Amino acid sequence: MSHDGLWSIGELAEHADVTVKTVRFYSDRGLLPEASRSTGGHRRYAPASLDRLRLIRSLRALDLPLPAVHRVLDEQDPGRALEDAVAGRLSEVGSRLRELRWREAALRLVQECPPEERAERLLLLGAMTTPPSTDAPARFWRAWLPARMPARSVAAFLEVAVPAPPDDPDPAQVLAFARLHALTSGPCPGGARRPRPEAHRVAGARGAAVLYAGLAEAYELAAAHLRHDRPPRPGDALDGFVAAYAQAYDRRDTPGFRRALARELAAEARLDAYWDLVSVLTTAPGARPEPTPGSTHDWLLAALDTDVTATA
Structure with a gap:
């Protein structure tokens, strides 16, 4: 240490066990201020710079970007700045890990599939982002729902109908989401319009909102x-199912209404392929398939048929 109590850049580097280039790098970026310059123009540092330099290196070891390090060093509340910086970096790392898990599962999907299926799977994977976006299925359902349906009702429906991509998928789930993306983003065969339930026409936008809340x-x-493998049968679930349609149609729940409803629902176009893919995405690998709106609708429709037949 010189007579003025300051260190040269080389002395500071030696005390911190880093290179002179490292000290100069942080100084040039304003993270390590100089105390003064010598008559020859050389940088001089106060001994307190050693603790600051060590803190900088610790923060950089956590992979915090330079702007975040600068905030931690110079904010009036460094503790809060550090918490915010670490939380932000954790979020970024989590997103990156999720992306890597999806890429790993996609690579395994291609590696493990029969050679004759690889071309199709590569096309499916190439059509979606990694990790995938839910934009395509959300657009599909927004176009399917009645126009002018209340935004809150649309959001509630999408939360149930659009599956979130798993954070740690297996290859089967990657394939399921790729097929779901293709199903909901491609045009209908022959240019036909997507099928919509008769209830949308009869109930209108606000009636449909009531319908889906009841459903x-x-x-x-x-x-x-x-979940308990009970066969379709009349009961509270079926009564609520029929009541939802009756309220949306402004009708009474009578045997005649149930017969007409059973005929109407049996004639609707089905979206079984969509719900089968949703089941793969919402079920943990190796676990029993979770019920979906599609499978529960089928159970209720079968229960309605049983009820109508019994009262005929």
């Missing part, structure tokens, strides 16, 4: 029966 409750009740 959500009925599906939840039916899901409990599906």
Whole structure:
């Protein structure tokens, strides 16, 4: 140390066990201020710079970017700045890890499939991002739902109908989401319009909102029966299912209404392929398939047929 109590750049580097180039790098970026310059123009540092330099290196070891390091060093509340910086970096690392898990599962999907299927799978994978976006299925359902349906009702429906991509997928789930993306982003065969339930026309936008709110409750009740392997049968789940349609149509729940509803629902175009893919995505690998709105709807429709037949 010189007579003025300051260190040269080389002395500071030696005390910190880093190179002179490292000290100069942080100084040039404003992270390590100089105390003064010598008469020859050489940088001089106060001994307190050693602790600051060590803190900089610790923060950089956490892979915090330079702007974040600068905030931690110079903010009036360094503790809060550090918490924010670490939280932000953790979020970035989590996103990167999720992306890598999807890429790993996609690579395994291609590696493990029969050679004759690789071309098709590569095309499916190439059509979506990694990790995938839910934009395509969300657009599919927005176009399928009645126009002018209340935004809150649309959001509630999309939360149930559009599956979130798993954070740690297996190859089967990667393939399922790729097929789901293709199913919902491609045009309908022959240029036909996407099929919509008759209930959309009869009930209108606000009636459809009432309908889907009631169906959500009925599906939840039916899901409990599906998880216990109970056969379709009349009961609270079916009554709620029929009541949802009756309220949306402004009709009474009568045997005649149930017969007409059974005929109407049996004639609707089905979206079984969509819900089969959703089941793969929402079920943990090796676990029993979770009920979906599609499977619970089928259970309720079968229960309605049983009820109509019994009262005929």
